Amino acid sequence: MKSLFPVSLFMAEFKRRWSLMKAYPAQEIAEVIVLAVFFYMLFLGAKFMAGPTANFGERLDAIVVGYVVWLLMISTYSGIATALYNESVSGTVEQLMMSPHRLTRILFARTMADVAFSLGVTFIVATLIMLLTGSRLIVSPLMAIPILGVILASTGLGFIVGSLVFVFKQVRTVQMVLQFTLLFSVMVPIETWPKAAGLAGSLLPVSPGAASLRILLVNGQFDVFFAVLAIANGLLYLAAGTWLFRKMEARAKQRGMVGHY
Numbered sequence: 706m707k708s709l710f711p712v713s714l715f716m717a718e719f720k721r722r723w724s725l726m727k728a729y730p731a732q733e734i735a736e737v738i739v740l741a742v743f744f745y746m747l748f749l750g751a752k753f754m755a756g757p758t759a760n761f762g763e764r765l766d767a768i769v770v771g772y773v774v775w776l777l778m779i780s781t782y783s784g785i786a787t788a789l790y791n792e793s794v795s796g797t798v799e800q801l802m803m804s805p806h807r808l809t810r811i812l813f814a815r816t817m818a819d820v821a822f823s824l825g826v827t828f829i830v831a832t833l834i835m836l837l838t839g840s841r842l843i844v845s846p847l848m849a850i851p852i853l854g855v856i857l858a859s860t861g862l863g864f865i866v867g868s869l870v871f872v873f874k875q876v877r878t879v880q881m882v883l884q885f886t887l888l889f890s891v892m893v894p895i896e897t898w899p900k901a902a903g904l905a906g907s908l909l910p911v912s913p914g915a916a917s918l919r920i921l922l923v924n925g926q927f928d929v930f931f932a933v934l935a936i937a938n939g940l941l942y943l944a945a946g947t948w949l950f951r952k953m954e955a956r957a958k959q960r961g962m963v964g965h966y
Contacts, residue, residue, distance in 0.1 A: 711806065711810060711814065714806055714810060714811065714814040715814045715817055715818060717814075718811075718814045718815045718817075718818035719818040719821060721815075721818070722815075722818045722819055722821075722822055723822075726822060733826065736826060737826055737829050737830055737833070740776060740826075740830045741830050741833035741834055741837065744769075744772055744830075744834050744838075745834065745837045745838065748765075748837070748838050765838060765839075765840050766840050766841065766842055766922070766923040767894070767919050767923055768892075769831070769834055769835065769838070769840045769842065770842065770915070770918050770919045770922050770923065771888075771891050771892045771915055771919070772834070773827055773830065773831045773834075774855055774891050774911065774914065774915045774918060775887070775888055775891045775892075776827055776830060777820075777823060777824070777827045777852070777855060777856070777859070778855060778858075778859040778862075778887060778891065778911050779884050779887075780819070780820075780823040780826070780827075781816060781819070781820055781823065781855075781856055781859035781860055781863060782859040782860070782862040782863040782866065782884075782887075783863065783866075783880055783884070784815065784816050784819050784863060785812050785815075785816055785860070785863035785864055785866065785867040786863065786866040786867045786869070786870055786880060787880075788812060788815060788867075789812070789867050789870045789871075790870050790877075802954075802958075807951075808950075808954060809864070809947050809950055809951060809954075812863075812864070812867065813860065813947075816860050816863060817860075820856055824852075842922040842923065843921070843922055843923070843924075843925040844922070845921055845922070845925070845927070847921060847927045847932075848918060848921055848922060850917070850932045850935065850936065851913075851914040851915075851917035851918045851921070851931070851932055851935040852914070852918070853935075853936065853939065854911075854913065854914040854917070854932075854934075854935030854936045854937075854938055854939035855911050855914035855915070855918075855935070855939065856939065857936070857939025857940060857942070857943045858910050858911045858914065858938050858939040858941075858942040858943070859910075859911060860942075860943055860946065861910075861939070861941070861942030861943035861944070861945060861946030861947070862883075862887075862910055862942060862946060863946065864943075864946030864947050864949065864950040865942075865945070865946045865949055865950070866879065866880060866883065867950055868946075868949045868950040868952070868953035868954070869953070871953040871954060871956065871957035872953060872956070872957070887910065887911065890909040890910055890911055890912050890915075891911055891912070891915045892915075893906060893909065893912060894916070894919070895907060895909075895912055895913065895916050896916040896917075896919060896920055896928070896931060903916075903931075904934075907931075907934040907937075907938060908938070910938070910942055911938070912938070913931050913934035913935045913937075913938045914935035914938065914939065916928075916931050916934075916935075917931035917932050917934070917935045
């Protein structure tokens with residue numbers, strides 16, 4: 706992991722992200738409000754359909770966890786493709802490739818810097834949702850393990866989608882479709898499936914991380930099996946994503962497609 710994550714590069718990207726947040730604070734505030742209100746409107750709609758006596762109980766807590774994980778995943782995986790597209794449009798992607806660091810390292814460090822801020826936004830959104838809906842999640846420091854798995858898998862997905870930018874350039878439609886498709890991967894309750902089925906379901910991106918968080922934050926139990934699967938899932942998708950990204954990067958260089966958009 707050291708070769709992929711130089712600390713000095715992360716600090717540079719972190720300062721860049723901090724400068725952007727200070728320059729556009731209204732955007733950050735609006736994002737928190739919109740994400741929280743969006744879920745609350747869905748909650749009110751579901752409560753209306755179920756009737757005034759409906760009591761969602763632990764199901765509401767599980768849905769809140771899934772929604773929060775989905776937000777973190779979307780903010781993580783979409784950053785790489787968006788950054789690469791913007792660099793291509795502005796004509797600066799070639800400058801990034803001439804850097805002493807590989808392009809995958811730069812984008813990985815940028816993603817981790819964005820994640821540092823996304824975690825804060827996600828925590829605030831989760832707090833607002835709990836206040837609005839009455840959901841009560843059991844916060845534990847052990848949740849850092851499945852969250853790490855979620856971040857690694859989401860970054861791997863980001864590299865996979867980012868690799869398409871080298872070939873197709875315009876991938877925003879793919880991003881939009883994929884982010885709603887991945888909602889199934891987050892919400893599917895593989896922790897309730899039989900052992901063999903749960904193991905097969907853990908191949909879905911982010912799925913074991915979401916399952917581990919549901920078990921921990923809703924039931925207050927730390928499941929070692931799903932925690933290990935969450936990390937393994939994250940490393941698998943990160944390795945696959947960086948490998949595909951570097952293949953597509955080399956292909957784009959050979960065909961002279963890097964600077965085109």
